[in-house]
Amino acid sequence: MTNPVLAELLRGDLVESRHSGAIAVSDPDGRLVLSLGDVTRPIYPRSAVKAFQALPLLESGAADRLGLTDAEIALAVSSHGGEARHVEVATAMLAKAGRDVRTLECGVHAPSTRKAADALVRAGQKPSALHNNCSGKHAGFICLACAEGVEPEGYVRRSHPVMRAVMGAVADMSGAALEGAGVGTDGCSIPTQAAPLAGIARGFARLGTGLHLGPERARAAARIRRAVAADPFLVAGTGRFCTAIMAIFGERVFVKTGAEGVFCACFPELGYGVALKCDDGATRAAEVMMANVIARFLPLSENESEALRPFLAPIQKNWNGIEVGLLRAAGAMG
């Protein structure tokens, strides 16, 4: 049951902290090309499967009927920093559905980017549901409801037609639970469905290749991949791992974080999907694990290699800017 240590924090000459975890890298048929730790135990993928959750918006034709742009599709699969442009795009999506911030049911939190939070305070404004990191995903749910002629109110509940479609897509793509012990409640109040890392990784291999997907779903997957690669800022934001990695690799890597140390990715040219979870929920360690998975599998140009290097073993600096240590891959990932 105990997963191996896959990342460690070095301070001076001692390992100060240790992060264990599990990693699955799969092809579209479910063949595992890498399996570390327990990849069969169900985990909550949280926001890492927003791309699966956005499939109904596209494959239903709702996105086209409302004329959603690629930027809006990218925001629908984002966990954004609540920066000005994120808020603008979410507002525009809601307007296309004939709605506004009042229809969002994700709850309110301050922008997760410090700079954006400070800017709001300086402007004397309070955060709204538009600043919630999930507002783009929720705006997508509202677009789906309105384009299909369904009242959006209560869309976060599993009995709502929108959430039934969303949960069905996640289940199809990953083998996730639809009910029972495997369904919890996410930070933004929609259900989060537990699935094994192996199943999630296979789903991402399919998202990246279109294999084993129907034609509408394969087209939807391709559009999502193009949309995020074209504007990776919208998927996360300033200083964020997902944005930085996709800015380096474009359509070669789709990567998405989820709360509690989850990361998913696909490498379309290889046909591989990736799903990993740091046992203790630490994003810092999950990022190092994902960066090292990319380095292990993806052929890198010299420029890409150079650009990826800081993410493989991030240097830790203190408040005076002094280097005090680094976070690095360990054990089977080291």
Add this chain to the structure above:
Amino acid sequence: MTNPVLAELLRGDLVESRHSGAIAVSDPDGRLVLSLGDVTRPIYPRSAVKAFQALPLLESGAADRLGLTDAEIALAVSSHGGEARHVEVATAMLAKAGRDVRTLECGVHAPSTRKAADALVRAGQKPSALHNNCSGKHAGFICLACAEGVEPEGYVRRSHPVMRAVMGAVADMSGAALEGAGVGTDGCSIPTQAAPLAGIARGFARLGTGLHLGPERARAAARIRRAVAADPFLVAGTGRFCTAIMAIFGERVFVKTGAEGVFCACFPELGYGVALKCDDGATRAAEVMMANVIARFLPLSENESEALRPFLAPIQKNWNGIEVGLLRAAGAMG
């Protein structure tokens, strides 16, 4: 080498994340009354041993010569939230040494309390070294230097007479390293000295009882315990674990957090000292471990039991205030 899981995050009916760690509870002679995981491997105690680091300020007579108040002593052992009162007390300490913010060498960061950070932005001010969570400790170092007639500049370096005294006290109290591989650099630029949890716990048992300490050190330890119990807000701040726990227990529990999942405590009436570390560095889990150590060892009144309960298994709410899970003790602590 692998420590046991001691805390876990439950979401819905599934365990979402797991935290392993080690815990030592010792008497002043070094007899362990609880030992979970590896308590002999050196760990960096970070800010959890600020009480040890403050001993030279008191036992040298410097604190008395400068007329430091109990509030100022409490701030000297704090990791504070950068709130207005923390900044005021740090400023007053520096003034007693004939110095100001410019002598602080801890570096600058925004107040760690969101409310205090927002207030600063609203006032159009930038954070200074006074807002650094370690400014009280550093002000104490500067007071020690000035009262002893030593130039404070460079006090963060191990060659400085102040830091030699501070490191000596930590080594005496815990068996910590004075040089070599066991000495790293802390967030505030002073050395952090690795020591085994068993040694640190023994040191806290001595801090709590005065046993095996010389008379000046025993008096210094008693004054620190009284000072923090009299004003626990100064040791941490609004919404913080250390402040809340000491507000419940007064002089019955001294508790102090350190970065990367460290917690130390002493229970003077039992003569026990506690040192624990969550392997992955998570404060949330270290807090749950410490709350459960308190519940296991300390006789509790009904009121104390009621007040401690929320810390034993903190309920997790999402952005809409919906309960989505809880963090709880597990394994040998469960």
